[in-house]
Amino acid sequence: MHVIRRRGWEIPERLASPEHLFFNRRALLAASGAAALSLSPKISLAQRISDLPDPTKDLYPASRNEKYTLDRPVTDEKINTNYNNFYEFGSTKSVAKAAQALKLRPWTVKIDGMVEAPQEIGIDDLIRKMPLEERLYRHRCVEAWSMAIPWSGFPLAKLVELAKPLSSAKYVRMETFLDPSVAPAQKQSWYPWPYVEGLTIAEASNELAFLVTGAYGKPVSKVQGAPLRLAVPWKYGFKSIKSIVRFNFTDQRPKSYWEALQASEYGFWANVNPQVPHPRWSQATEEFIGRNERRPTLIFNGYAEYVADLYKGLERERLWA
Ligand SMILES: Nc1nc2c(c(=O)[nH]1)N[C@H]1C(S)=C(S)[C@@H](COP(=O)(O)O)O[C@H]1N2
Numbered sequence: 001m002h003v004i005r006r007r008g009w010e011i012p013e014r015l016a017s018p019e020h021l022f023f024n025r026r027a028l029l030a031a032s033g034a035a036a037l038s039l040s041p042k043i044s045l046a047q048r049i050s051d052l053p054d055p056t057k058d059l060y061p062a063s064r065n066e067k068y069t070l071d072r073p074v075t076d077e078k079i080n081t082n083y084n085n086f087y088e089f090g091s092t093k094s095v096a097k098a099a100q101a102l103k104l105r106p107w108t109v110k111i112d113g114m115v116e117a118p119q120e121i122g123i124d125d126l127i128r129k130m131p132l133e134e135r136l137y138r139h140r141c142v143e144a145w146s147m148a149i150p151w152s153g154f155p156l157a158k159l160v161e162l163a164k165p166l167s168s169a170k171y172v173r174m175e176t177f178l179d180p181s182v183a184p185a186q187k188q189s190w191y192p193w194p195y196v197e198g199l200t201i202a203e204a205s206n207e208l209a210f211l212v213t214g215a216y217g218k219p220v221s222k223v224q225g226a227p228l229r230l231a232v233p234w235k236y237g238f239k240s241i242k243s244i245v246r247f248n249f250t251d252q253r254p255k256s257y258w259e260a261l262q263a264s265e266y267g268f269w270a271n272v273n274p275q276v277p278h279p280r281w282s283q284a285t286e287e288f289i290g291r292n293e294r295r296p297t298l299i300f301n302g303y304a305e306y307v308a309d310l311y312k313g314l315e316r317e318r319l320w321a
C-alpha cells in the first residue's frame with residue numbers, strides 16, 4: 001500500500017515537467033481523436049441520445065457581465081478542451097476522449113446537511129431557476145500553467161440562498177460523481193474518490209465564486225466538468241471541482257481530494273500567491289498555455305480587490321497552499 005500511494009504523490013511532479021512543450025502536437029492528436037469518437041458507430045445510440053440535444057442549449061450564449069475583465073486574451077477553445085486535469089479519466093492532460101463516457105442526463109444535485117431547505121434537484125430545473133451570465137475568468141493551476149476562459153453560469157451565492165444554511169453551518173463541501181463504470185480511474189483505490197472540495201460559506205458567498213454550466217457560449221463540455229463545475233479564480237485550479245453532484249453544508253472543515261492525497265503540499269485555502277512556492281517548484285510565474293508565454297503570477301491571481309478581505313485575521317493559517 002505504501003508503494004502504491006507513492007504513485008499518487010508523484011503525479012504533480014511529473015505534471016510540472018515541461019510536458020506542455022509538446023502540447024500543440026498532442027492537442028491536435030487528442031482533438032482529432034475526440035472528433036472520430038463522436039462519429040463512431042461503436043458509441044451506443046442510447047449514449048448519443050443522452051448527449052444530444054442538451055436540454056438547456058437555448059440558454060446560450062448568456063449575456064456577458066462586463067465587470068470581470070482580463071489582462072490577457074481568451075484561450076482558444078480547442079486548447080482549453082484538450083489540455084485538462086480530470087483525474088477521474090486519467091492522470092494525463094489528454095482526457096477529452098475518455099471523458100466522453102460521462103453521462104450528463106439524468107443528473108441530480110443533492111443539497112443537504114445543515115440547511116433549512118435540503119433538496120434533490122434535477123440539473124435542468126436548477127439551471128433554469130438561476131440567472132445565467134457569462135464571465136471572463138483567469139484560471140491558474142497549481143502546476144504553474146494558466147488559461148483565460150469565458151465561463152457561463154451563476155453565482156454560487158445563489159445556490160447558498162436556495163439551500164438556506166443554518167447559522168451553525170460554516171463550510172460547503174462539494175462532491176464529484178462516483179461511478180467507476182464511467183470513470184475507470186475511480187477503480188484505483190489509492191486515490192481518495194470521490195473528488196471533494198470545500199469553501200467557507202463566506203467564500204462561497206463571495207461574488208466571484210461561480211458555478212459553471214457553460215463555456216465558450218454553449219453548455220459546458222464533459223472534459224471541462226459538465227454539467228456543473230465550480231470556478232473560484234483566486235484559488236489554485238484544483239479547488240474548482242468538476243461534475244458536482246452534492247453540496248453538503250457542515251461545521252467541519254472539508255478535507256479535499258488533494259489534501260487527502262498529500263497534505264504536506266495541498267491544503268484547504270489554496271489561494272494563489274506568487275511569493276509562496278509549492279514545496280517542489282516556484283509559483284512566481286506561469287505558462288500561459290497556447291501562447292508560449294510566461295507571465296508573472298499575481299497575488300490572488302489578480303482578484304485581491306474582491307477577496308483579500310475574506311482572509312483578514314487569518315494570517316496565521318496556511319492560506320497559500
Ligand atoms: N472532479 C475533478 N475536478 C477537478 C479536477 C479533477 O481531477 N477532478 N482537477 C482540478 C484541477 S487540478 C484543475 S487545474 C482544473 C482543470 O480544469 P480545466 O480542465 O477546465 O482546465 O479542474 C479541477 N477540478
Ligand SMILES: [Mo]
Nearest residue numbers: 141142237238
Ligand atoms: Mo490544477
